[in-house]
Structure formats: C-alpha cells, structure tokens
Amino acid sequence: MKVFHYKKALENHLKNLKKQGKSIGFVPTMGALHQGHLALVKNSLKDNDVTAVSIFVNPTQFDNPDDLKKYPRTFESDLALLKNISPEIIVFYPDAHDFYDGQIKSQHFDFDGLENEMEGKHRPGHFDGVGTVVKKLFEVVQPDRAYFGEKDFQQLQIIKKLVEKEHLPIEIVPIPIYREADGLAMSSRNRRLTKHHRTAAPFIYQVLKQSAILFEKENLETVKKFVENAIAAHPYLELEYFEIADEQTLKPATQKIAGNKYRGFIVVYAGEIRLIDNISLVTSS
Numbered sequence: 001m002k003v004f005h006y007k008k009a010l011e012n013h014l015k016n017l018k019k020q021g022k023s024i025g026f027v028p029t030m031g032a033l034h035q036g037h038l039a040l041v042k043n044s045l046k047d048n049d050v051t052a053v054s055i056f057v058n059p060t061q062f063d064n065p066d067d068l069k070k071y072p073r074t075f076e077s078d079l080a081l082l083k084n085i086s087p088e089i090i091v092f093y094p095d096a097h098d099f100y101d102g103q104i105k106s107q108h109f110d111f112d113g114l115e116n117e118m119e120g121k122h123r124p125g126h127f128d129g130v131g132t133v134v135k136k137l138f139e140v141v142q143p144d145r146a147y148f149g150e151k152d153f154q155q156l157q158i159i160k161k162l163v164e165k166e167h168l169p170i171e172i173v174p175i176p177i178y179r180e181a182d183g184l185a186m187s188s189r190n191r192r193l194t195k196h197h198r199t200a201a202p203f204i205y206q207v208l209k210q211s212a213i214l215f216e217k218e219n220l221e222t223v224k225k226f227v228e229n230a231i232a233a234h235p236y237l238e239l240e241y242f243e244i245a246d247e248q249t250l251k252p253a254t255q256k257i258a259g260n261k262y263r264g265f266i267v268v269y270a271g272e273i274r275l276i277d278n279i280s281l282v283t284s285s
C-alpha cells in the first residue's frame with residue numbers, strides 16, 4: 001500500500017497516473033475510520049480507476065482546542081481497514097508543516113452565506129478551516145470525483161459551492177448517512193462516548209424520525225417544540241440546536257412550501273461529545 005507524507009510526491013505520482021488516462025477518486029477524511037468512511041471509499045473504488053484517501057486531523061477547522069487534542073487518531077488501524085478493502089488505495093497522511101507550507105492558518109471564504117448558518121454560527125471559523133484544507137487537498141490530488149457524507153450536510157453544500165466558485169472540474173458525490181444498527185449516525189467521535197451516553201445517543205435519530213412524521217402535517221413551530229422538549233426531557237442529552245432549513249440555501253424555513261426540499265438539522269451534546277445528525281423532511285401540504 002502506498003502512503004505519502006509529502007504533497008509534492010503525491011502530486012507527481014497522481015499526475016503520472018492521470019497522464020496514463022486513469023480517473024482519480026478522492027475521499028478526504030480525518031481518520032478514525034468507520035463503516036461510513038468505508039462506504040465513501042467503496043463508492044470511489046467502483047467509480048474510478050484510482051482511489052486516494054487522505055487522513056489528516058486538520059487543525060484549522062477546530063474552534064475548540066480540547067476537541068482537536070482529543071480527536072481520535074488511529075492511523076495504524078485505519079491503514080489496516082483500507083488495505084482490507086483494497087491494497088491499491090493510495091493514502092495521503094500529510095505532514096502538517098509541509099502541507100501548510102509552514103503556516104497553519106485558514107483562508108477566508110465567501111460561500112454565499114451558506115457558511116453563516118447553523119454550524120457556522122456555533123463553530124466560528126470552522127468552514128474557513130474546512131474550505132482551506134479541502135481546496136489545498138484538491139490542488140494536490142486533482143481528483144475527477146470527491147466523496148462526502150451527508151451526515152455533515154452543511155459541509156457537503158459548502159464543498160459544492162467551493163467547487164462552483166473556484167471553477168474546479170471535480171464532481172462532488174454525496175453519500176447517504178451510515179447508521180449503527182440502533183440508528184446512531186456513524187461518527188469518529190462516537191468512540192469517545194461513555195457507556196451511558198452511547199446508550200442514550202440513538203434517541204437522537206428516534207426523535208428526528210418522529211419529527212419527519214410530524215413535519216408532514218404540523219406547522220414548523222410544533223415540530224421544533226416537539227424536538228426541543230423531547231431532548232430536554234432526556235437525562236443524558238443536551239440540545240445545542242435543532243433547525244429546519246431549506247436544503248439548498250440552508251436558510252431557516254419560515255413556512256412550508258409544497259415541493260421545496262427541507263431538512264431537520266440537529267446537534268446534541270452527549271456528555272462532552274458533540275453529535276451531529278440530520279434528516280430529510282417532506283411536506284404533504
């Protein structure tokens with residue numbers, strides 16, 4: 001299995017493969033890989049001649065230094081998981097200083113307002129960090145297709161906007177949320193949940209599913225109140241926000257318009273772990 005630490009070496013290697021007419025699929029990750037990541041990788045293997053996976057806990061997208069410090073780092077087992085799927089996968093495990101040319105800081109982006117909603121409000125600077133790292137990764141890898149999970153739905157829309165604004169010839173392929181058997185959305189952070197919080201966490205998806213049923217008939221306020229009250233009543237969970245927003249603009253919905261696509265976006269703390277999830281909402285009226 002080929003593992004690259006330095007961007008120039010990877011860039012040259014991939015350029016050679018491109019010259020041979022090979023298509024490149026790319027899966028950017030922060031490691032601590034789970035089945036959700038592996039689904040992205042499997043899709044890339046299916047669609048492309050070559051698949052590259054980056055494993056990089058990107059410092060510029062963390063607004064909370066403690067979260068960065070405690071973010072799980074499991075490089076050896078990540079490699080083993082990837083190798084098990086295909087030893088042909090190319091892994092980029094960057095050296096942070098080389099990757100950032102010695103200056104680990106974010107560029108500022110205008111994503112037409114997408115960056116100011118939800119996660120943008122609660123995690124200042126987060127999407128500048130994501131935009132910076134993904135733009136740099138795209139420059140090095142120059143993929144034909146890149147794969148992103150719908151769990152981080154706002155991130156997915158922002159990456160699409162990045163590609164549009166920078167005129168990058170990259171197809172962004174969204175992959176549906178992968179869930180544990182009990183409904184908890186897969187996340188690298190789940191492994192840090194205590195036993196009590198792990199048992200409590202699937203409640204988030206149960207509430208989201210009920211919100212989707214309510215959304216068909218009830219008004220926005222009723223759905224929001226239902227979610228807020230349900231999470232507030234749970235002894236191990238604390239709601240940061242629940243927002244019903246338009247799927248494209250990510251602006252909070254002010255009324256239900258038939259035919260529009262909406263999503264319910266939720267962030268809940270289970271102890272000190274911040275869990276994020278979302279669900280598609282369909283209106284019947």
Ligand code: PAF
Nearest residue numbers: 028029030058130133152
């Ligand atoms: O979703 C993630 O894991 C990260 O935000 C990404 C896209 C790999 C950028 O660091």
